[in-house]
Amino acid sequence: MTLTRLLVRRHRLLLACWPALLIALCATAQAYQDTYATEAQRHTAVELAQQSPASTLLYGRLPDPGTPAQLYVWEIGAFVTILAAIMAVLAAVAVTRAVEDDGSLELLRSCGLTPLRPLRSALTVLISVAAVLTAGCAGAIMATAGQVDGVTASGAAAFAVVVGLTFLLVASVTVVLAQVAPAAGQARLLGLLVVGAAFAVRAIADSGQLDVLNTVSPLGLRATVEPFTADRWAALLPGLLASMVLVATAVLLQARREFGAGLIRRHDTRTSRLRVRTTAGLTARLTRSSLLAWTVAVAAIGALFAAMGSGAIEQQRNGEVGGFLGSQLGGGDPAAGYLSYCGTLVGIVVSAFAVLSMLAAGRAEESGMTGLVLTAGVRRWVPVAAQAAVAAAGCAVVLTVTGLLTAAIAPAVIDGEDIAVRSLAYVVGQWPAVAGMIGCATLLVGAAPRLSALAWLPLLASGVLALLGDLLGVPGRVQQWGFFQHVPDVAAAAPDGVALLLLTGTGVALVVAGAAGVTRRDLRAG
Template structure:
């Protein structure tokens, strides 16, 4: 076994050098988000009565519970302060773990670099081990820094440690999941898609378990395991063992899978292609479609299922409200329809963040094609630079549209069937989902601009996504100025379904997306190909 690990240290140092900008940026934002949320929330609820009232309102509002989870101690200021980050924050931690592990395993195989390195004195499992060390090590550092940040913000030590360990455990679980996905999938994009799909499925399972039930569904999710640690609510340290046991089993299984496959191949068999290519492959857009259609189909199926689940939950939201005071407020604000629309708007907002991941990943393929010298032979033919890059941009925009359409279609059908009014609800809910697209396209445009201007730093697109998301989610908690929060395109997305729609922000977002995309494409046209 030791021979299989030869060269792990060298690969680890190389990977850390490659991530010297991205990793500190992610860690700094996540830790600042946690500490800032705690520091901003503590003064808001100085008395026990205020804390209990806030907790009861959260726990009896299904949209909030579905997004973030339950507060297990309604008198705890720490539980209130960190409830949002135990849900949405855990998603970000999981995405970071997935990006890191796939980036240094399957993506390296796709480029051919791992085969080149493997021809030297590098062991068979060195790259996988180095990637797991980076994934686990990053989450250990994140857990420690988060714990220290929460303590510095004034939260209890035991709860702060539990929260830091909870985030760490989520990162561990999804690092192991990503490593296994890298063995099964046929390429890095498919591995990312598979791991993120599993993240979405398990998160939805947790949301159903915490709202509509049954409760055991929450135990099918690494995010649910983290929440069962119950930071600041009578810590249950034994829940950590579930996540660690899963990680150990998943890592052992990953090494077993790695021993059974060839370098550059996935365990899922590739189907042989036709003897003659289709006519549409003669165009850049046809080639992009051929390369990405399988992954897009998998994402679309996942989002269709997500929409069906969300629509089903939305139809039951009104029945789940058992707080008389809250019921009275909701009835005065528009009845059960008001809270149902609020739930769908919140869930579509979260779905738009995940769909943005697909958009970022799709645009970053431009950089991988260029760096791996696959772009240059194509551009040496009659294909123009704008035609080649524009095809990838068009696919990213089309793909994100398909995913939001699938989400809205599923939610509209499930909600309409439950209410017995498919015709009335489907169009309304589908329109609400599609209204999130302009904000997603702004992010796609930002990544295109990065690719055109600073191609070697296009990976910062993930940081841009994280920053936009945090400005929208944490800005009100941190009491940021409105102009700062308005930097995020998600802050301007319409909160639909609802009674009114202001087209001004939608047109503005589309214009910004178009300008950013144009800047990126023009810059790419003028610069040299960068290896």
């Protein structure tokens, strides 16, 4: 078995589930033809979307004349490219620094592997995934040719290449960061920060009509190429050249660093004494820096969307906002619908932090740190249970801070009743959903660590149901299985919180099951 095949086999869940999800999302163009069946509906939806600052911030500028194909690339394209970028970070770290840090690559090198061979195999895997994404997305879109207005072979191919090149660009940046960062965890964090910065640059470029900024953001490829509008193939060349330069840079850096270390030195020792008395205290101490970073980032995102919601709410009150945003605002109070939508976005982001926190428990077990904790007389189920408790508490902190900030900002820009109370409740009310995510991840990490990559599936499935369920025509009974659509309107006459109690109870039960699963298997060690 070659090293490339070994990497694919070891990370087959990650490399199969994420592309399958993205290709499935690309197969949803028919929903836009059904939603905007007449030219009048399209004209209204396009006009409202082009005048909405929140829509422009999230998806970019919608070009004229607004065919179903253009609306599809505008909305679904934004989600697909963001998810492709996140997948690129996770996959790039998994096939580079992660296999190096857990000791498996050291074992393989003892068999005579040349120093550069592991990086070449990792790059082969990433390029292959980009090719699969491109081919799969192109095929999924072309399946709707002739059924959706505006879908052409050239546009489908252009959008598919945008998705594949976005993945390849972010993966190349992450591979470079993997050579610089002191460990896999730091490389993963830096990669996600790059994705956040790329989104911010793209949002500024589209909101401020600074098109030149889109040329320097991996998430700006969709705006520069304009699939189904201009199909600018030449705009792909800078991204392709940039990825080649980044790959060459990664190869040069890899040859100039020590095995198992990055160009930035690790600071594993401190002169001050670490005073912790419990396993939960140790876990909290180790996660406090990432918790602070996530709190600041999520609070900023929540405040930004709350501050930009007045336009969409007024448009819904004066007319009908179609498409994605219209499905989120619903048929009731537009202010409540928009604040619920903001809470859903915050809940999805915080759930990502929760899943990453629980996957850290698996990495601690592989690195041997869990074994060291157990030598102090701690019971085997305690470390994973402590990680779950700290993750739940940390997510509560993030949601509370974000909820308070949005509650302070929203009443100043949004007209309506109980705006502050609703802002706080819709954000903080996502904690039971986050608890359910923690439970799913704990069950996999504790009872079936080899399947821990599947911890992302409940988050991705629930996010798709919450954000795209109505638009894609998913039955309401199916949408109810998602985690994020159960926060009631606290300003209603009789808000129903039974679903939140069920989510919390399910999360607790899954954590218990995951902790019990640790006691029934051997610990993994790198």
